[in-house]
Amino acid sequence: MIALLALIACALVVYLLARPRTSSGIKVVLLTAPPVAGVIWLLEEVYKRLFTAVAVATVFVIVLIALLGLLGHPRLPIWAKVSAFGTVPVAALSWLLVVTADDTLKDPGEDPCTMYYGGVGVSKAFPPQAYCRYEDGSTHDLATGTQFVFWVCFAISLALLSMGLWQAVRDPRTLVRQFRSGMTQST
Numbered sequence: 001m002i003a004l005l006a007l008i009a010c011a012l013v014v015y016l017l018a019r020p021r022t023s024s025g026i027k028v029v030l031l032t033a034p035p036v037a038g039v040i041w042l043l044e045e046v047y048k049r050l051f052t053a054v055a056v057a058t059v060f061v062i063v064l065i066a067l068l069g070l071l072g073h074p075r076l077p078i079w080a081k082v083s084a085f086g087t088v089p090v091a092a093l094s095w096l097l098v099v100t101a102d103d104t105l106k107d108p109g110e111d112p113c114t115m116y117y118g119g120v121g122v123s124k125a126f127p128p129q130a131y132c133r134y135e136d137g138s139t140h141d142l143a144t145g146t147q148f149v150f151w152v153c154f155a156i157s158l159a160l161l162s163m164g165l166w167q168a169v170r171d172p173r174t175l176v177r178q179f180r181s182g183m184t185q186s187t
Contacts, residue, residue, distance in 0.1 A: 009034075024071050025178030028064065031085070036060045063088070063161060065175065070164025072174030084160040091153035094146050099123045101130035101143035113142075 036056065043053035070081055101123065113121035113132035121142075123130040128150055130142040141147075167174055 023179050025068055025175070028067050028071065028178070032060070032064060032067070062165070065168050066161040066164040068164070068175050068178045069166070069168030070160055072171075072178055073163060073167045076163065080160065084157060084164070087153040087157045087160070091150055091157050094150040094153065095128045097146045098128040098130055098143045098150060099125055101146070113140075 040053045040056055040060075043049045043056060067084060070076070070084055073081070120133050121130065122133050122139075128147060132140040132142065134140075
C-alpha cells in the first residue's frame, strides 16, 4: 500500500513539474522537500536525533529561501540559476560518499582500512574526510577525488545560494513572485 501511495505521489510530482502553468516556487518545493523530509524523518524517528533533525529543517528553510531568491534574481542567466539544482545534490552525494568511505558501520575487519591497508577507519562529518589510521600514527586518505568534487560543488553552491539569499533579503517580493502562475511571471 505504501509503495502504491509513493508511486501516485511521484506521478503527481512529475505531472506538476511538467505542467507549464505550475509556478517555479511550487516546483522548487516539490523537488527539494521530499528527500529532506525523508532525512528529517530518519534523524528523528530512527536515530532519535531531534536536535539534528531541527537543524536540518532550519538549514532546509534557509536554502529554500535562497533557491527562490536565486530564481527571482533579475540579472543572473538561466544557466547559473539552474546550476544550483545540480551542484547542491552533487555536493550532498559526494559528502555522503566521503564520510562513508571508511565503512565504519560494517563489522570490524570488513572495512577497507582493515582489509586492504591494515589500519582503522576514521571519518569526520565536516570538513568531510575519511582516512585510515595506523598503529604508528600515520594515515592514508580515502576518497580524495570525491573530497575535491565536494569542495568544488560546495563553493559553487555557496556562492549561488548566497546571491539568492541576498536577493530574497533585498527584495522580499521575489519570494512571492515565485509562487505566482507560471504564465504571468518571467524568470
